[in-house]
Amino acid sequence: QEQLVESGGGVVQPGRSLRLSCAASGFTFSSYAIHWVRQAPGKGLEWVAAIWYDGSDKKYAASVKGRFTISRDNSKNTLYLEMNSLRAEDTAVYFCARDPYYYGSGRGNLDLWGQGTLVTVSS
Amino acid sequence: QSVLTQPPSVSAAPGQKVTISCSGRSSNIRNNDVSWYQQFPGTAPKLLIYDNDKRPSGIPDRFSGSKSGTSATLGITGLQTGDEADYYCGTWDSSLSAWVFGGGTKVTVL
Numbered sequence: 001q002e003q004l005v006e007s008g009g010g011v012v013q014p015g016r017s018l019r020l021s022c023a024a025s026g027f028t029f030s031s032y033a034i035h036w037v038r039q040a041p042g043k044g045l046e047w048v049a050a051i052w053y054d055g056s057d058k059k060y061a062a063s064v065k066g067r068f069t070i071s072r073d074n075s076k077n078t079l080y081l082e083m084n085s086l087r088a089e090d091t092a093v094y095f096c097a098r099d100p101y102y103y104g105s106g107r108g109n110l111d112l113w114g115q116g117t118l119v120t121v122s123s
Numbered sequence: 124q125s126v127l128t129q130p131p132s133v134s135a136a137p138g139q140k141v142t143i144s145c146s147g148r149s150s151n152i153r154n155n156d157v158s159w160y161q162q163f164p165g166t167a168p169k170l171l172i173y174d175n176d177k178r179p180s181g182i183p184d185r186f187s188g189s190k191s192g193t194s195a196t197l198g199i200t201g202l203q204t205g206d207e208a209d210y211y212c213g214t215w216d217s218s219l220s221a222w223v224f225g226g227g228t229k230v231t232v233l
Binding site for chain 1: 125140142150154155156158160162167168169170173174179209211213214215217219221222223224226227
């Protein structure tokens, strides 16, 4: 069945880096935009970044711009989030989510979500 | 402070109806489609409504969505204890070039 599975989370010290992965299966990964969304403990959803189906367009939340990089390898059906200069406020469960439309088209929605991976930034 | 504004909580008795509002502005709700997500504790969000008022396959017709101007609304009729969850609205914001979510609304069945 259609599935997204995140991995790579863990405990990391402030200022260090971490790379998350999101493996897709059961659908044509290369046809979809994909988003990263995070949720701090006890808090609401916060959008992090999005990438167009071929990687030609990327968008970032102001809170992570310049520190995080979203990328994808369609040959491996995998999405990545490279996180640098991590801060305590980046502590959250990170979800990847599929979007059947171009997010800037006005029709986007997140129709398939992974189970999430927890990132804890602490010394 | 979320770009989209939702009430923190709503409640009603079993079988009753609740509505959840989502207020935004022209750069997001007015000019872009709204979607709604249901999230149970410790689990991933799930798409409930897309394109303002459409339900994905498998979502019961007790759930409905609407949009007017800069506001959107999620309705749940025939409330069940299994509907107790957090609900989020979301859409693209053309000015921010960012996806935005509401702060979330906790539904409680009394």
